[in-house]
Amino acid sequence: MIPLREIATCFEGVIPAMMATCSLEGEPNVTEISQVHLVDEKHVALSHQFFNKTQRNVRENPNATILVFAPVTYDLYRLQLRFDHPESEGPLFEEMSARLQVIASHTGMLGIFKLRSADVYEVLSVEQLTSYFLPADPRLDPAAPTTGVLDAMARELRSLRAISDRVNRASCLEALLENVLQALDEELGFHHSMVLLPDERGHLVTTASHGYGTAGVGAEVPLGEGLIGTVAARRRPMRVAGVGAELRYWRTIRAELQHAGKAPAAPEIPLPGLPDAQAQLALPLLVGDRLVGVLALESREAMAFDAWTETFLNILANQIALGIDRAATATADDEAEPPPGQAGRGRSAAAGPRTRVFQLFRNDDCIFVDGEYLIRNIPAKILWKLLRANAETGRTEFSNRELRLDDSLGLPELRDNLESRLILLRKRLEEKCPEVQIRPVRRGRFELQVGCGVQLRESDSA
Amino acid sequence: MVSIDAALIEFLTSGLVLGAATRDDRLVPDVVRPAGLRVEPGGQEVTFFVATITAGQMLKNVESNRRVALVFSHPQDNRSVQLKGPVLEIRPAREDERPLMDQYRARFARMLEPLGVPPSFVMRTQLWPAVAVRFAVEQMFLQTPGPAAGAPFEGPLRSPGPQP
Numbered sequence: 146m147i148p149l150r151e152i153a154t155c156f157e158g159v160i161p162a163m164m165a166t167c168s169l170e171g172e173p174n175v176t177e178i179s180q181v182h183l184v185d186e187k188h189v190a191l192s193h194q195f196f197n198k199t200q201r202n203v204r205e206n207p208n209a210t211i212l213v214f215a216p217v218t219y220d221l222y223r224l225q226l227r228f229d230h231p232e233s234e235g236p237l238f239e240e241m242s243a244r245l246q247v248i249a250s251h252t253g254m255l256g257i258f259k260l261r262s263a264d265v266y267e268v269l270s271v272e273q274l275t276s277y278f279l280p281a282d283p284r285l286d287p288a289a290p291t292t293g294v295l296d297a298m299a300r301e302l303r304s305l306r307a308i309s310d311r312v313n314r315a316s317c318l319e320a321l322l323e324n325v326l327q328a329l330d331e332e333l334g335f336h337h338s339m340v341l342l343p344d345e346r347g348h349l350v351t352t353a354s355h356g357y358g359t360a361g362v363g364a365e366v367p368l369g370e371g372l373i374g375t376v377a378a379r380r381r382p383m384r385v386a387g388v389g390a391e392l393r394y395w396r397t398i399r400a401e402l403q404h405a406g407k408a409p410a411a412p413e414i415p416l417p418g419l420p421d422a423q424a425q426l427a428l429p430l431l432v433g434d435r436l437v438g439v440l441a442l443e444s445r446e447a448m449a450f451d452a453w454t455e456t457f458l459n460i461l462a463n464q465i466a467l468g469i470d471r472a473a474t475a476t477a478d479d480e481a482e483p484p485p486g487q488a489g490r491g492r493s494a495a496a497g498p499r500t501r502v503f504q505l506f507r508n509d510d511c512i513f514v515d516g517e518y519l520i521r522n523i524p525a526k527i528l529w530k531l532l533r534a535n536a537e538t539g540r541t542e543f544s545n546r547e548l549r550l551d552d553s554l555g556l557p558e559l560r561d562n563l564e565s566r567l568i569l570l571r572k573r574l575e576e577k578c579p580e581v582q583i584r585p586v587r588r589g590r591f592e593l594q595v596g597c598g599v600q601l602r603e604s605d606s607a
Numbered sequence: 608m609v610s611i612d613a614a615l616i617e618f619l620t621s622g623l624v625l626g627a628a629t630r631d632d633r634l635v636p637d638v639v640r641p642a643g644l645r646v647e648p649g650g651q652e653v654t655f656f657v658a659t660i661t662a663g664q665m666l667k668n669v670e671s672n673r674r675v676a677l678v679f680s681h682p683q684d685n686r687s688v689q690l691k692g693p694v695l696e697i698r699p700a701r702e703d704e705r706p707l708m709d710q711y712r713a714r715f716a717r718m719l720e721p722l723g724v725p726p727s728f729v730m731r732t733q734l735w736p737a738v739a740v741r742f743a744v745e746q747m748f749l750q751t752p753g754p755a756a757g758a759p760f761e762g763p764l765r766s767p768g769p770q771p
Contacts (some may be wrong), residue, residue, distance in 0.1 A: 165628035165638035171635050175628035175678045176750055177687065197757040198748075208635045225635075261620075276660040277640065278731045389722070394752055397659050397685035401753030404765060423723075448615070555623070 147271040149186055152215060152222055156183040159216040159387035159447045164191075166202035166209045174198045181213055181240060189224070192241050193231065193262045198313070200264070203228035209266065212274075213350060216386070216448050221277050225269040231262035238263045239444045243379060247372045250389075251492050252395040254402075256468035305457055312464050316565045318472035319353075319571075323464055325356035329442070337419055337443040340430075341366060342469070342565045344522055349439055351379055357418055362572040363520065373441050376427040380436060382459060384450045419443045428458055430466035437469045449468040459526040473560045478501060500598030501578055505529050508606040514578045524570040526554045531583075531593045532601055543590045567591070609747050611650035618648060618764055619653075619688070622714025623681040627655060627740070629668035635663040641677070642734050643711030645704075647741070653677065653690060656700050656708050657732040658711040666738065669694045675742050676751055682718055687750035688760055692743040700737040708734045 155162075158180035165175045175197055182190040193200050203209055207228035214221055215410040232238045242260040249258060308328040315321035322340050337356035341349035347368045354361040376383050385391060405539040422443040430438035440462050442450065504513045511521040512528060520528060527548060534540045545563055549556060556563060571583045580597035611619070625641040639662060644655040655677060657665060669675060673694040680687040700708070716729035747760040 161624070161682075163624075163626040163638050163640070165626070165630075165636035165676075167628075167634045167636040169631060169634070171634060171672065171674060172691065173630045173674055174691075175626045175636075175638055175676045175689065177624065177626070177678065177680045177685075179752070195754060195756060196753075206634050208633075209629075210636050210638050212638055212640065219724070221640075223638075225693040274661065276731055277658070279733060281731065318643035393683065394685055396755045397751060400765075401751060401755060405754060444654075520667045541672075 146268075147181055147222070147273060149189070149268060150273065152213070152220075152271065153183055153452060154217070154448065155215050155388035156181050156189065157212040157216065157448065157451070159390060160214040160219075161390065162214070163209075163212040164199060164209060166199050167206050168198075168202050173200055178211070179390065181211060181601070182237075184237060186267050188229065188267055189226065190232075190237060190241065190263045190265045192245060192260055194258050194260055196243065196261075207285050212334065215285050219278075220272045223272045223274055224268040225267055229265045229267045231264050233262045237265070238506060241588050243375050243383065244385070247383065247385065248391040248395055249373050249562075250371050250375075252399050253394065254395060255366050256401060258398075265347070272328075274512060295323055301333070301457060305461060308461055309464055312461070312468050315468060316468045318444040318469060321465070321468045321472065322353035322568070323355075325461075326353055330355060335444070335449070337422075339418065340438055340465070341367075341377075342562065342569075343377070344437045345555070346522070349373060350569060352438075352565050352572075356417075359389045361418065362576065363569060372425050373427050373439050376429050376441075377436055377439050380429045380431060380434065381424070382428040382455050382462075384424070384455055385452065386424050387447050388423050388425060389421075389447070419445065421445060423447040424449040426455060426458070428455070428462040429470060430462050432466050432470045437473070440465060469565070469582075470560075472564050473562045494533050499580065500600055501580060502602060503529075503532060504602045504604070506604060506606055517577060519577050520570060520573045524566045525554055525572070527566065528570055528574075529601075530554065532581075532599060534594060535593055536599060536601060541593050541595075542586065543591060543593065545591075609651070609732060609744055611646050611653070611744065611747075612762065614763055615644045615688070616650070618681075618686070618747075619679050620644065620711075620714075622718040623713060624682050624715075625655070625679075626678045627665065627680075628676045630672070630674065631663050631664070631668050632671055639665050639667055642732060642737065643708035644677075645707055650744075652695065652741055652743050654696075654739050656711075656734075656737045656739055658762065659699075659736045659738050660710060660733055662738050665740075666697065669697055669734075675740065677742075680750070682722060685737065685752055686764060687752075687756075688764065689748040689750045690742075690744045690746070691748070693747035694739040694740055694742045696739070698739055700735075700739045704737075705735060709736060 153561050161179050162181050164178050165173060167173050197538050209226040211224050212221060235310050241263045246259050261481050311324040311328050312321060326338045329338050339351050339354040342352045349366045351362050351364045366373045368374050372383060424444045424447055427439055427441040429436055430440060502515055512519045512525045529598045531543060548554060574581055582594040584592045584594060586592045613697050626638055627641050628638050630636045639657050641655040644653055646653050646667050675694050676689055676691045678689045683767040713730055716726040719729060720726055748760050749755055
């Protein structure tokens with residue numbers, strides 16, 4: 146029998162499988178299924194979320210046969226199965242349930258359907274069906290790369306070391322995050338990535354991104370929502386291949402519900418980042434059991450992230466987590482060395498003719514600039530403090546230490562993440578109000594550069 | 608006996624994913640990927656074609672018990688229908704039926720191309736020689752994923768939902 150691990154890509158959910166069952170009366174039944182989950186060397190599992198003929202059949206006659214396709218190569222395999230048992234709790238059930246909800250949440254159907262059980266099947270045989278296809282035509286089908294697996298692994302290992310070195314050498318949190326995302330692109334070809342850090346409400350805030358232009362920094366993901374929120378809540382990596390197929394599947398269910406007059410109330414939530422991502426991978430950044438962030442990657446290639454990618458990026462994620470924690474726990478004022486080349490490159494602070502209006506809404510500590518959302522919570526309180534001091538006294542230079550000593554900002558005493566909050570504030574200003582900038586000047590000190598007229602307004606609520 | 612109307616014929620022959628299930632005397636099911644079909648005049652019988660080299664177990668099964676189920680699934684929007692009934696005839700496909708299989712393969716390739724499947728792969732599918740299996744459509748089921756999946760299909764098949 147072909148070992149299941151050798152055909153693991155068939156179980157990523159990129160191409161639907163075909164499944165045949167038979168009732169006790171001898172009536173065959175056939176249906177497409179969106180994903181077969183690989184459990185171990187002898188078992189696969191199917192999700193049971195609706196009562197249907199397949200579930201009824203295997204509970205009275207456990208025999209089943211499925212056809213699965215391998216993505217990319219389109220090799221076809223027939224698996225003879227025997228229904229073994231359903232699981233409605235435990236790690237397998239939770240993993241499959243979380244995957245279901247990740248995609249359901251993007252189509253506005255979080256919690257509408259619950260996984261009833263993970264149905265576990267024993268795999269009796271695996272057979273490759275080569276007879277379905279004529280031999281490949283070399284003029285039409287380009288040859289597969291001939292690079293050996295060991296060569297590829299050696300290259301990936303070298304890349305991993307290079308990225309690891311850059312993490313280790315980073316002088317501050319901002320440099321660490323930017324270096325690592327850039328290196329993921331340069332060394333491993335992952336063009337779209339972001340790091341999200343938790344804020345005081347438990348939301349995850351995009352603090353660094355690569356491959357998305359200037360937009361995206363500051364975007365928030367609630368804990369438990371979508372792939373990133375789920376990974377943060379479960380503290381386990383997850384990847385979704387064939388995002389397009391999954392979304393199509395759930396949109397069909399959504400349309401069926403609407404037809405039946407049971408339309409879910411929630412609107413569809415756009416995927417974070419690429420609107421046409423085909424694969425997503427998110428890894429929790431953990432120090433012990435403590436979540437310090439999430440590393441998220443996306444690709445337009447359905448099979449960009451496999452089990453191997455997930456494993457070796459996990460090693461990197463552990464290192465990034467330690468780096469973030471090191472930056473966050475530094476309490477002295479000497480921790481924030483400016484990123485290379487940044488200290489002196491600030492734009493002129495000469496006030497131009499334009500006046501920007503900053504409006505603080507005190508009820509949710511939220512600042513808008515010229516009517517457009519800028520930032521909220523502690524970074525907003527920090528910005529307000531700086532802008533007021535500048536307006537009242539003309540002061541431009543500030544220290545991390547004085548922010549830490551200011552109780553009104555609400556920074557926690559331990560692991561205050563001040564540096565990540567300043568990075569977020571700096572990037573949001575660069576995107577939304579480039580006339581006002583925060584530039585590191587030396588260790589633990591930064592400068593507020595104001596290149597326009599500033600008007601400050603405060604109100605209790607919008 | 609149910610009858611397949613013109614609108615459903617158009618859907619069934621538009622180049623969909625096909626799967627045909629049969630079973631042996633021990634109730635072990637088999638599934639094959641047919642390579643084309645024809646709805647017979649009158650709309651009460653369907654003939655589907657399977658490349659002979661892939662049809663071994665299916666032929667043994669239908670010769671023994673004559674039961675078959677055929678599913679049609681739209682790869683872009685997941686609309687799906689399943690037909691069931693007794694096999695009336697099994698025979699080698701005729702030369703004049705070969706263009707039907709070529710047409711199916713070409714439509715299937717066009718259907719999958721927007722999803723990233725190279726047409727060159729679909730065009731490598733084995734077609735010939737093939738067996739033709741004609742069966743009476745006794746039952747039709749809606750198979751589109753959702754709470755109504757598995758209910759008897761009474762038509763018409765709805766338009767696909769919005770695909771943003």
